[in-house]
Ligand SMILES: O=P(O)(O)O[C@H]1O[C@H](CO)[C@@H](O)[C@H]1O
């Protein structure tokens with residue numbers, strides 16, 4: 443893979459995409475898992491695969507005549523930060539994360555959608571862009587359209603704060619890791635987040651929100667619940683297909699509504 447670091451027109455070094463390949467796309471859907479790119483793109487019109495490089499797999503499709511990129515971020519904040527950097531250089535403005543997540547509140551069920559208003563920055567990458575006092579908050583207009591889209595499809599959803607952790611096991615206070623050991627600073631942390639009203643754990647949203655804000659760009663995060671931590675530590679594979687379809691349907695409808703709103707707003 444060739445690529446130039448810092449050249450806004452060239453093929454980008456990590457994601458392997460150039461401005462010309464995006465056909466003017468300003469919207470991107472960001473699943474973590476490369477295997478989710480194809481299935482999500484299949485809900486768009488005229489979709490085609492673009493590139494696979496490292497954890498970044500991409501496809502382009504349309505909502506009517508609006509071009510939309512789908513690209514995986516890989517797991518975690520560092521690779522997500524690189525994705526946002528390079529996509530921003532190519533003119534992407536609206537970032538919608540489509541993730542999976544573990545719920546930590548008892549009223550949330552498997553398969554529910556969680557739309558994040560903000561995120562706990564339990565990761566290191568966002569601190570390379572803004573001090574810890576800076577909030578990780580979603581774009582309100584884009585998030586409003588995600589909520590409308592979930593309502594449109596009659597999918598059960600929750601809105602609130604997520605916790606984005608740099609690790610799947612200790613940072614999310616899982617005791618079924620290889621060593622079974624959770625550092626003292628994370629022992630009891632799940633209960634503390636519950637008391638503070640945090641809804642769920644995942645690993646990318648706070649970096650996405652923080653970096654997009656500091657760039658003057660717009661981000662929202664929609665995750666499907668595949669683990670209910672109040673019932674156990676395991677991830678339920680069975681619900682994955684249902685969640686994937688829900689994410690794709692809501693994302694498509696979000697673009698339709700947001701583009702109509704943004705177009706009307708610009709006159
Ligand atoms: O399904 P994705 O989007 O990868 O999201 C979640 O799944 C991964 C962990 O299993 C982390 O990336 C977490 O945020």
Ligand SMILES: O=c1cc[nH]c(=O)[nH]1
Nearest residue numbers: 542543544644645669
């Ligand atoms: O519990 C979970 C499930 C998905 N992704 C996470 O980061 N945590």
